[in-house]
Amino acid sequence: MSTTVTSGTSAAPADPTRTPDGLPKLYHGRKSGWRWRPQLSHLFLVPFCLVWVYPFIWMFSAAFKSQREMLLGGLSLIPEEPTLDNFSRAWTTAKFGEYTVNTIIFTVLVVAIVLLVTSLAGYALSRPGLPFKKLIIGILVATMFIPHGYTIIPVFLLVNELGLGNSLLGAALAQAAPVHVVPVLLFMGFFGGMPSELEDAAKVDGAGFFRTFLSIMLPLAKPVIGTVALMNFISAWSAFFVPLVFTLGNPGLRTLGVGMYNFFGQESTDFAGLAAGATISVLPTIVVFLLLQKTFIEGIAGAVKS
Amino acid sequence: MTARTRRTAAKRREHLWCYVLLLPLLVAFGGFTLWPIVASWWYSLFDWDGVGNPTEWVGLANFVEVLTAPDFWRAFWHTFLFSLVAILIELPLALAFAILLNNARLRGRNLYRLALFVPVVTTTAVVGIVFVALLDPVRGAVNEILLAVGLVDAPINFLGSTTTALPTLMGIDLWKGFGISLIYWLAALQTVPKDLIEAAQLDGARRASIVRHIMVPVMAPIAIVIMLLLFQRSLGTFDLVQAMTAGGPVYSTDVVPTYIYRYAFSPEMQAPRYGFACAAGVVFGLLTLVLTLLQAPALRYRKRVAV
Numbered sequence: 374m375s376t377t378v379t380s381g382t383s384a385a386p387a388d389p390t391r392t393p394d395g396l397p398k399l400y401h402g403r404k405s406g407w408r409w410r411p412q413l414s415h416l417f418l419v420p421f422c423l424v425w426v427y428p429f430i431w432m433f434s435a436a437f438k439s440q441r442e443m444l445l446g447g448l449s450l451i452p453e454e455p456t457l458d459n460f461s462r463a464w465t466t467a468k469f470g471e472y473t474v475n476t477i478i479f480t481v482l483v484v485a486i487v488l489l490v491t492s493l494a495g496y497a498l499s500r501p502g503l504p505f506k507k508l509i510i511g512i513l514v515a516t517m518f519i520p521h522g523y524t525i526i527p528v529f530l531l532v533n534e535l536g537l538g539n540s541l542l543g544a545a546l547a548q549a550a551p552v553h554v555v556p557v558l559l560f561m562g563f564f565g566g567m568p569s570e571l572e573d574a575a576k577v578d579g580a581g582f583f584r585t586f587l588s589i590m591l592p593l594a595k596p597v598i599g600t601v602a603l604m605n606f607i608s609a610w611s612a613f614f615v616p617l618v619f620t621l622g623n624p625g626l627r628t629l630g631v632g633m634y635n636f637f638g639q640e641s642t643d644f645a646g647l648a649a650g651a652t653i654s655v656l657p658t659i660v661v662f663l664l665l666q667k668t669f670i671e672g673i674a675g676a677v678k679s
Numbered sequence: 680m681t682a683r684t685r686r687t688a689a690k691r692r693e694h695l696w697c698y699v700l701l702l703p704l705l706v707a708f709g710g711f712t713l714w715p716i717v718a719s720w721w722y723s724l725f726d727w728d729g730v731g732n733p734t735e736w737v738g739l740a741n742f743v744e745v746l747t748a749p750d751f752w753r754a755f756w757h758t759f760l761f762s763l764v765a766i767l768i769e770l771p772l773a774l775a776f777a778i779l780l781n782n783a784r785l786r787g788r789n790l791y792r793l794a795l796f797v798p799v800v801t802t803t804a805v806v807g808i809v810f811v812a813l814l815d816p817v818r819g820a821v822n823e824i825l826l827a828v829g830l831v832d833a834p835i836n837f838l839g840s841t842t843t844a845l846p847t848l849m850g851i852d853l854w855k856g857f858g859i860s861l862i863y864w865l866a867a868l869q870t871v872p873k874d875l876i877e878a879a880q881l882d883g884a885r886r887a888s889i890v891r892h893i894m895v896p897v898m899a900p901i902a903i904v905i906m907l908l909l910f911q912r913s914l915g916t917f918d919l920v921q922a923m924t925a926g927g928p929v930y931s932t933d934v935v936p937t938y939i940y941r942y943a944f945s946p947e948m949q950a951p952r953y954g955f956a957c958a959a960g961v962v963f964g965l966l967t968l969v970l971t972l973l974q975a976p977a978l979r980y981r982k983r984v985a986v
Contacts, residue, residue, distance in 0.1 A: 443818075493700040493704070512713075523964045523967075525939075531714070613922065617921070621946070651805040651808055654802055
């Protein structure tokens with residue numbers, strides 16, 4: 374640098390758009406308009422996200438407030454004298470304990486049905502040269518956009534016909550059976566991408582078609598199994614429409630979402646108890662989501678991309 | 680037996696196995712998706728309360744009643760408005776946030792994503808109840824804040840008034856669904872090859888032309904999928920409306936699924952009207968189909984770009 378200055382071409386170096394050789398700079402690096410200062414967006418993002426999560430903060434704090442404090446109102450988010458009364462009231466009096474058990478049964482059934490049906494189908498559809506493969510996939514994708522409300526009545530009647538009306542298994546079937554296009558495609562994509570040498574090796578070792586699937590392919594599909602299980606766990610745990618319709622005749626089978634809704638209709642003044650019940654019903658999904666958010670979000674993103 | 684026939688026999692055996700594995704899917708899909716579609720058509724031709732087999736054939740009377748019912752069209756209009764809000768407000772807003780949060784140099788971006796995503800994994804009934812409490816005209820936090828700041832003189836009855844209830848629900852629906860649109864867009868942004876952008880920058884391309892010539896063409900196919908997914912989700916809006924207002928006050932927030940639910944399942948009705956509810960469902964399904972087909976030019980574009 375110092376040599377160029379002493380050699381008399383000293384007019385150029387001050388100009389940032391030119392290289393030391395005096396040529397126009399092609400790459401502006403960080404100074405071009407393309408790269409802006411991201412840290413400035415904190416000024417906007419922090420308040421925005423606080424407003425966004427405010428309902429949750431309010432809910433968690435209200436769950437620990439006394440009923441008297443809730444009645445008095447006030448905007449404080451820190452309970453004056455934190456209490457667990459609301460939780461015990463919600464758990465026993467408002468039957469949230471029962472609802473929790475129902476929700477666990479319902480969710481486990483849904484996840485099991487979805488995994489069973491979609492992993493088998495995904496593997497079968499990933500085999501090359503299967504007749505009618507394109508037709509089956511085409512019909513699956515085409516019916517993806519049918520609104521749930523359209524088919525609920527026949528599904529309700531079918532489940533009753535099967536003798537599963539007013540049972541958690543019936544509700545789980547109604548929840549799990551129609552929604553499996555995305556998991557099928559995920560499994561199909563995964564199995565389709567496996568090297569064929571793997572199967573050939575299994576065949577040489579004398580494993581049949583089903584054994585190859587069960588003891589070699591399926592264990593390898595753990596990431597997809599995890600994603601599908603997690604996505605269905607969260608959607609089944611928070612399901613509302615199907616459990617609502619299928620437990621109308623038997624309040625003892627209500628899941629948390631439905632129980633919440635009914636509780637609200639009857640005792641709308643007990644906001645502290647409601648907040649405790651709400652906390653009980655969302656905590657599992659939020660905890661699971663926080664622990665496995667990467668898998669969950671990547672699963673959703675992967676589903677959109679494919 | 681020649682080697683060739685042995686091979687075809689093995690292939691056939693494998694395909695047979697494939698169909699055995701497909702069986703559960705075909706049964707579930709046939710029973711819970713295809714049959715209900717056909718059955719809805721059949722049931723809609725009867726006046727039927729769901730008890731016993733449908734016997735009272737009424738032909739197209741249910742359809743005439745649906746098509747001439749102002750209540751149905753109002754519910755349909757509200758459903759359509761939910762879609763408009765999702766596509767015209769939520770979609771671009773989520774894209775803006777995704778671009779902001781896609782920047783690797785933004786510190787704490789995972790925390791922001793988390794905050795925006797948590798409503799997605801929350802039970803709708805819980806969301807409904809929390810917001811009912813927050814928006815309460817008497818002690819609700821929202822009204823207390825608005826009064827304290829001086830934005831309003833008297834508390835607003837957000838959910839109790841026919842003018843504010845629907846926009847309030849739409850706002851909450853946006854709040855709840857926003858995170859998923861954000862994740863969709865973040866996934867779409869990942870598909871834009873970084874080295875392509877860097878190469879363009881090296882060639883001195885302006886920001887606007889990078890957006891126009893690289894980002895838009897690469898992201899367009901996924902953007903169309905995102906739009907369709909959002910559209911489909913908004914048509915199914917039921918949980919939030921049912922949990923918060925059940926279509927009220929005075930049906931000002933009624934959407935098609937709550938309309939169908941009321942005729943088929945609501946305990947408030949003296950006798951369920953399955954036939955009529957099915958007819959409403961069929962009309963709704965057809966209208967949805969038409970609205971989806973209206974987006975066909977976009978789908979054709981997607982195909983052309985994807986090649």
